[in-house]
Amino acid sequence: MGVLSSTSLLDRLPAEYARGGVTLEIGGIPIFLRSGDAEFCRMIEDRYAGFVNPFASAEYEFEIDLNPPSEPSDEDARVSKHGDVWFFDRGDFHAEWDARTRRGWVRQAPNPYAIDTVLRIVHSLVLAEEGGFLLHAASAVRSGQSFVFTGISGAGKTTMSRLAPADVAVLTDEISYIRRRADGYRAYGTPFAGELARVGENISAPFGGLYFLEKGPANRIEPIDDRRAARALLRNILFFSHDERLVKRVFDSAFEFVSNVATGRLIFTPDERAWRLVG
């Protein structure tokens, strides 16, 4: 029996696909990476497997030009803005992005690290405008709510992810994705992996709690006041730009966030019993 085209769940396919490339939907924001290089596209689809969504209509688009292979750069990315156009630079890439037209281009080595950084920068800028942010934190979903665990390097983000019990879906062990939606804050899974080198699950959930991790002799949660929470949070927000308006926006967002969500210090011994306090 022939399948009726009218049964399709899409009115029409997104126009992007015909031009060659990959649509990555992270945090519910589809970004189309246009490239005629099949090997590069395959590498991107493999690396971001759970976040590839060719059925989504892209909200942003980047054209990728590939340079000859080179070593990934370990320097910090530089982000600047002239008029409406953002410029991102590092040893292994140069990118320009017009936030108004939502289009940009990237010239980079054919490795995944450059585009990974470009994506982090773009998402951080998009989120900043809407009151959200990327955070150096592990996050996970339990019982329909998301919980975020942040702290300094070595505080236990990877440990909490590794110890997550079977009923917990890990969103990320490295970079958490927080959006402010009409019905409150929401955490999303990200493909930005840390030590676990495991891509997070591409799901999201309403915000349940923000925990500042500290290792200690026993598992317990202690309260933290909003002022200290905001200060600790700001230390861990991932933001690349020095744009005065946006920096102020992120600063305000951090204070607004901690005053609207449950927060606490999670002092834990590195074993799975810490999860009994969560959710």
Add this chain to the structure above:
Amino acid sequence: MAERAAIEMELAEEVLRSYGRLRIVARGSSMVPTIFPGDILLVERNPLDRLRPGDVVLASRGGRFFAHRVVRLTALGGPPRVITRGDALREEDPAFSHQEILGRVTRVSRGGRFINVTGEDDLNGKRILQWAIRNSDSVTAGILWLHARVGQAVPAVRGSSLRASARLAECS
């Protein structure tokens, strides 16, 4: 017989298209231990752009329905396609086009209970069982035997506002 099956499929697709929901009885063992033969699947028409790896979709091909789990989405070398695989199978299915995907399985009813088919509440034990099923026909046969022995008679669907044709979905 083949014509009857085709008409039943057309009717089922029509119900899904018109009402947005369809109940369908599963058969076969390719989705064990998530879906057993006789389970009743509730299929809903969700926009494809909301499809995610881990979802179970109902697809139609060659006069048969398939209810398999999405492994990934891809557009490499052509139009967007959905790659699926039965939970009990080692091999992925040939890619489905967007026209062949009819809807998402949102709920499974078995013996009066509702079973979650998403990966969100997967237990480690279930993952180990899936691995064993995937790699041993004997384990699959044992699970099916146990399932039949425990007595999972499929009850009549009560309170349904749908009068969907309960054509069988292949999970084989």
